[in-house]
Amino acid sequence: MNQEAHARAKQLVAQERVEGISQAERDWLTAHLQDCTRCAELTRQTDEALRSMRTAAIPLPRGLASRTQFRVRLRAQELREQAPQRRALWFACTLSWAFGIASAPYVWRLFAWFGERTGVPKLVWEVGFGLWWTIPALFAAAVLLMENSRKGDQPDWMSQGS
Numbered sequence: 001m002n003q004e005a006h007a008r009a010k011q012l013v014a015q016e017r018v019e020g021i022s023q024a025e026r027d028w029l030t031a032h033l034q035d036c037t038r039c040a041e042l043t044r045q046t047d048e049a050l051r052s053m054r055t056a057a058i059p060l061p062r063g064l065a066s067r068t069q070f071r072v073r074l075r076a077q078e079l080r081e082q083a084p085q086r087r088a089l090w091f092a093c094t095l096s097w098a099f100g101i102a103s104a105p106y107v108w109r110l111f112a113w114f115g116e117r118t119g120v121p122k123l124v125w126e127v128g129f130g131l132w133w134t135i136p137a138l139f140a141a142a143v144l145l146m147e148n149s150r151k152g153d154q155p156d157w158m159s160q161g162s
């Protein structure tokens with residue numbers, strides 16, 4: 001078991017309680033917690049701390065509760081910071097799709113005209129027209145990739161598996 005797996009588990013435990021995690025991530029976490037007593041104990045403590053924050057009934061070591069709170073709050077803040085960027089991205093994508101749909105007949109004519117002019121086979125300019133539609137998706141994918149690679153300080157568990 002390496003250090004990155006523990007770090008990932010810790011991250012997922014916090015994440016699960018703030019915004020939820022995917023089924024695959026939950027499966028991974030469950031498997032990890034079965035093998036790793038350290039992380040399982042941490043998860044138990046996190047749940048306990050969160051429960052006590054909600055009910056404020058069970059007295060807990062102060063440091064533990066605030067550490068957990070801090071982690072969860074940090075995670076929530078991280079998400080808030082990303083959210084406006086995401087919204088802007090989706091807005092740009094939607095706009096560009098809408099523009100794509102509105103301009104489709106003209107673009108089609110443009111491609112047809114271009115095909116006629118240059119004598120390019122019909123299939124080629126039809127494919128060109130098809131590719132025109134994938135530009136917003138490619139743009140979104142590029143932005144998402146850039147965003148992911150920017151998180152350089154996080155363990156690179158995505159490409160390494162467990």
Ligand SMILES: [Zn+2]
Binds near residue numbers: 001005009036038040
């Ligand atoms: Zn662990």
